Amino acid sequence: MPFRILILGGTRDAMTLAEQLLDQPGLEPTYSLAGRTRRPLPPALPTRRGGFGGIEGLKQWLTDHDIAAVVDATHPFAAEMSHNAAVACRELDLPLGRLDRAPWEAQPGDNWHPVADLHEAAHKATELTAPGDTLWLTTGRTSLPAFEGIPDRHLLVRCVDPPDPEPAFPDWTLIEDRGPYSLDGERRLITDHNVAALITKNSGGQAARPKLDAAREAGIPVIIIDRPPLPPATHTFQSPEAVRDWLSQALSVVEAYQEGAGES
Numbered sequence: 170m171p172f173r174i175l176i177l178g179g180t181r182d183a184m185t186l187a188e189q190l191l192d193q194p195g196l197e198p199t200y201s202l203a204g205r206t207r208r209p210l211p212p213a214l215p216t217r218r219g220g221f222g223g224i225e226g227l228k229q230w231l232t233d234h235d236i237a238a239v240v241d242a243t244h245p246f247a248a249e250m251s252h253n254a255a256v257a258c259r260e261l262d263l264p265l266g267r268l269d270r271a272p273w274e275a276q277p278g279d280n281w282h283p284v285a286d287l288h289e290a291a292h293k294a295t296e297l298t299a300p301g302d303t304l305w306l307t308t309g310r311t312s313l314p315a316f317e318g319i320p321d322r323h324l325l326v327r328c329v330d331p332p333d334p335e336p337a338f339p340d341w342t343l344i345e346d347r348g349p350y351s352l353d354g355e356r357r358l359i360t361d362h363n364v365a366a367l368i369t370k371n372s373g374g375q376a377a378r379p380k381l382d383a384a385r386e387a388g389i390p391v392i393i394i395d396r397p398p399l400p401p402a403t404h405t406f407q408s409p410e411a412v413r414d415w416l417s418q419a420l421s422v423v424e425a426y427q428e429g430a431g432e433s
């Protein structure tokens with residue numbers, strides 16, 4: 170019987186994992202995307218798009234598709250999907266592996282201001298900058314309404330897709346880009362746009378890290394949003410390779426069991 174797994178994706182690490190599972194005999198992975206990005210990077214694996222319909226919808230999907238294990242490789246701020254996956258797997262008694270990339274840590278010379286959420290970030294940005302300053306926002310297009318109340322700042326928004334609807338910012342610039350980003354590029358962006366402060370989620374990972382190094386060099390404050398708490402998974406991993414090894418081991422156990430059952 171094939172070992173079917175569901176990968177909850179939407180991140181670069183999830184794509185890497187998908188590539189590593191392409192030629193794994195015995196594994197039948199399905200990759201799942203929320204379907205929000207207009208031009209998603211398509212993994213080579215069989216892919217489904219769109220929500221499951223909450224916890225009950227996810228449980229139904231997992232049962233209908235005979236899924237033996239779930240990998241939560243969503244973004245660390247995709248708290249609702251992670252919560253739904255944790256509850257559904259617990260109730261169905263399925264193993265859940267979470268790909269949990271490490272958060273960024275402040276280094277000497279950083280001028281970081283950790284905050285709990287988007288609204289606190291907007292408040293802190295107003296406190297730390299002056300009218301006429303430019304704030305660089307990398308918190309994603311759905312986060313923009315939280316910054317609409319900041320008075321008299323220029324907002325430099327970088328996101329993968331243009332926000333729809335457009336935010337009610339009187340003065341703003343949009344940069345459509347999905348990374349990965351280089352240190353040189355981030356330095357240039359800070360200089361060219363005369364950025365006074367950066368606002369970011371503490372996403373972790375290498376692809377988006379250079380903006381923090383460039384901000385340190387430029388001596389500008391970084392308002393950094395802490396991660397939301399996530400429910401426990403049965404297994405957590407720091408790299409796509411570790412998830413792949415876990416799945417291979419689980420497959421070996423299942424195959425050994427099936428062979429034993431066939432022989433008896």
Ligand SMILES: NC(=O)c1ccc[n+]([C@@H]2O[C@H](COP(=O)([O-])OP(=O)(O)OC[C@H]3O[C@@H](n4cnc5c(N)ncnc54)[C@H](OP(=O)(O)O)[C@@H]3O)[C@@H](O)[C@H]2O)c1
Nearest residue numbers: 178179201202203220221222223243244246247248249250
């Ligand atoms: N939040 C971020 O900052 C961020 C950044 C980069 C990438 N992403 C990616 O963008 C997607 C959406 O993020 P979010 O923060 O909006 O999620 P979220 O708030 O945790 O999830 C909201 C709902 O979207 C659906 N959903 C989310 N991820 C899904 C997936 N991989 N496959 C199928 N349905 C999914 C689920 O709908 P149902 O309840 O109907 O099942 C979920 O309840 C995720 O795949 C995430 O990895 C998020």
